[in-house]
Amino acid sequence: MELVLQGYDLFSHFDGSSVSPPKFAIVDEEGATSELTATYKDWIRTDKALLSLLIASLSDEALEYVIGSQTAREAWLHLCDRYASVSRARINHMKTELQTAQKGGDSIKRFLLRLKHIRDQLRAAAVLISDDDFVIAALNGLPPEYAIIKTVLIARDSPIILKYFRAQLLAAEQTAETRIIHHSGLYAANSSPSAPPSSVASG
Incomplete structure (x- = not known):
């Protein structure tokens, strides 16, 4: 998956080289506002999608180490910390x-x-x-x-x-x-004992 993400220039969300842009718009006269910037919303949308992709690719055991992660970077670091000591x-x-x-x-x-x-x-x-x-x-x-x-x-x-x-x-x-x-049915049928022929008593 890492190679694929690098090919699409998306691995930066995992290695930390892509950081979240400013969350709120800044107006010169008023300073920061409560309006979210378009670049922030796009970044968050991409990061959440990548986090979901990572989680979907993990086994149940590995999943335990990323539960609660809010960003792709955070989940990736948890996994790296868990498996970094592998000899x-x-x-x-x-x-x-x-x-x-x-x-x-x-x-x-x-x-x-x-x-x-x-x-x-x-x-x-x-x-x-x-x-x-x-x-x-x-x-x-x-x-x-x-x-x-x-x-x-x-x-x-x-x-x-x-x-x-x-x-x-x-x-x-x-x-x-x-x-x-x-085959089991055929074997059972073939191995069943045959009923002995009935004898007719002569009078």
Whole structure:
């Protein structure tokens, strides 16, 4: 996200280089008035939007550290303070954890949230994980029943939007669950003991 914001010249709200302009208009004869300046209102509107964007991108754990923040800069500083002491060994551990994470018995939703949490921690430590790397990490952690969707997504020529990626995995999860239920039903039907043939007594 930092690179995107820098590209649009908006990261200045986070690093402090963009400061709030004067809040009230100043008239020479009267001094400050109660009328808000247009530049202040525009700045506040942009800052609140960026603060909302930052909050929406955080995991539940990271969210705890920005609750109550009034500006994008304040929230960013809280995150920096929280994760500034992350050691190089810890960063390497989180990278390995991201690359080797397995879905296991988790749902797709929970698995992706787990990966997102690791990514958030790395981002707070100034280590950026691209969307492509996130997608690859998620695909590598899927069990064999997701082989088809893995092949399809890996073979894509263009990058995949994370929202679309999540939707594809959720659909694949539903298909896998339906297949398991179907196979379980067939197994139960085939393993049921057959009723013994009835014998007819001869008179």
